[in-house]
Amino acid sequence: MKAKAAPPLYPGWLRVWHWATALLFLVLAATGFSMHFASPQAPVIPFGAARVAHNAAAIAILALWALFVAVSARTGHWRQYVPRLRGLLGRCFRQARWYLVGVFRGAPHPYEPSAASRFNPLQRLTYLALMYGWFPVTGITGLFLLFPEAAPDRVLGWGGIWPMAVVHALAAFAGTLFLIGHVYLATTGNTTWEYCRCMIMGSSSEPARRIR
Numbered sequence: 001m002k003a004k005a006a007p008p009l010y011p012g013w014l015r016v017w018h019w020a021t022a023l024l025f026l027v028l029a030a031t032g033f034s035m036h037f038a039s040p041q042a043p044v045i046p047f048g049a050a051r052v053a054h055n056a057a058a059i060a061i062l063a064l065w066a067l068f069v070a071v072s073a074r075t076g077h078w079r080q081y082v083p084r085l086r087g088l089l090g091r092c093f094r095q096a097r098w099y100l101v102g103v104f105r106g107a108p109h110p111y112e113p114s115a116a117s118r119f120n121p122l123q124r125l126t127y128l129a130l131m132y133g134w135f136p137v138t139g140i141t142g143l144f145l146l147f148p149e150a151a152p153d154r155v156l157g158w159g160g161i162w163p164m165a166v167v168h169a170l171a172a173f174a175g176t177l178f179l180i181g182h183v184y185l186a187t188t189g190n191t192t193w194e195y196c197r198c199m200i201m202g203s204s205s206e207p208a209r210r211i212r
Contacts (some may be wrong), residue, residue, distance in 0.1 A: 006117045008202030013071055015199055021064055022179075027057040027178055042209050058142050065135045080118050081128040091121040130178065134171060141168035145150070 010018075031054035034044040043050070072078040094110050099122075102110075111120040119127060144151040144164040151161050189195045 009113060009115055009118060009198060010202050011075075011077075012202065014077070015202060017064060017068055017071075018199060021061060024057045024061040024064070025175065025179065027053060028061065029172070029179075031057070033174055040170070055146060058139075058146070062139045064142075065131075065139065068131065081124050081131065083121055083124040088121060092125070095120045095122045099185070099188070103146065109175075126178075134175060134178075138168060138171040138175065141165075 031045055031050040034050045035054065038044045040047070045053070069078075091111075098107060098110050101107075108118075111117075113119065141164045145161070145168060148161050151164055169179060186195045186199075187193075188200075
């Protein structure tokens with residue numbers, strides 16, 4: 001009797017969501033940068049086109065986020081982001097030490113991912129903050145910028161739109177820094193492309209990292 005295949009490390013819906021969100025974020029970063037910092041005489045992207053693309057990508061990425069929350073609630077995927085509190089500090093320190101030292105020495109990963117537990121302690125904390133903190137803050141402030149008539153008249157004594165714009169810009173910079181770090185850490189598998197292949201195919205066939 002043929003053995004039942006193991007479930008993929010990352011389900012199909014999560015992989016599609018991941019790459020679609022990454023693409024939309026790149027559009028948002030490029031158009032946002034152009035609108036804020038490019039010279040009007042030599043814009044990276046013409047302002048009108050950048051605004052249309054930015055707004056369209058923003059609405060699409062918010063729809064994808066809402067879909068992510070709904071599917072996560074339906075499938076129980078949200079539990080993957082909730083860290084176990086007991087011993088959390090020690091586990092985070094162990095993972096951070098691997099990122100800073102162990103990875104360069106060829107040490108085995110302290111927390112190998114599985115379908116039941118896909119993320120290490122630092123990933124859980126980061127993704128929890130990203131999905132249920134960063135996304136809502138960025139989305140809400142962006143919607144107020146898109147529909148300024150809905151923004152409050154005053155926020156902490158300032159005009160209602162200005163604080164929204166500042167928070168939105170700071171969140172955008174934070175998201176860009178996360179993306180850079182995320183791409184780098186994606187190269188720390190057993191091979192450079194292992195994690196990328198895993199997020200495309202669902203599972204990895206790479207051998208376990210050996211201690212040198």
